[in-house]
Every structure is written in C-alpha cells, then in structure tokens.
Amino acid sequence: MSVWDGGGRWPRLKVSYFSRPGEWLSPYTRGLSSLAYNARSREEVDSVLAEAAAAGAKILKPAQEVFWGGYSGYFSDLDGFSWEIAWNPSFPIGEDGSIHIPD
Helix, strand or coil: CCCCCHHHHHCCCCEEEEHHHHHHEECCCCCCCCEECCCHHHHHHHHHHHHHCCCEEEEEEEEEECCCEEEEEEECCCCEEEEEECCCCCCCCCCCCCCCCCC
C-alpha cells in the first residue's frame, strides 16, 4: 500500500491499493494521484522515461535519487495521467513481476 499527501497540495491523503506485477494503480482521479511502474533498475527508470518522452509524454520530474534510497521520476501521459517510474533497491522484483517486500 502506498500513502502520500500530494506534496501538501491537497488536504487529504491518497491511497494506492490496486496491484499488478510491477505496478500500483490508484483509485483516485486524474491529477490527484499518480500511477506507478516499479522498475528493476535505475537504468530501466531512465529508459522508460525516455520512451515516454519520445511518445509525446511530458516529463514532470526527471529521475533522481530520492530520500527513501531509490530512484524515480514522473511523466504525464497524453491523457493527462501522471506516472511515477521508480526503482527501489529494497524491493526486488521477481521473474514473474511480483515485488518481494522484505520482512
């Protein structure tokens, strides 16, 4: 489960809870949250962001190291949905795409 406050821009918390291998999908509307793709490496984060930009997406935040020890960036797709592309070294992704959260 992912919980965030939209960077202080909105008064209520957002919760992401739909999961598929390699991604979390949020039940909230466009502009109030982001969809997330969990990459297997920093290089994959850069590659996915570059592919999105080449397809016409707007880069909202270039990839960078983040406070929780990972690496992530954001883009907005052509329909206006925001996507986070993130690599978390503490959550390895299995061959089947599942995320293994350590105990």
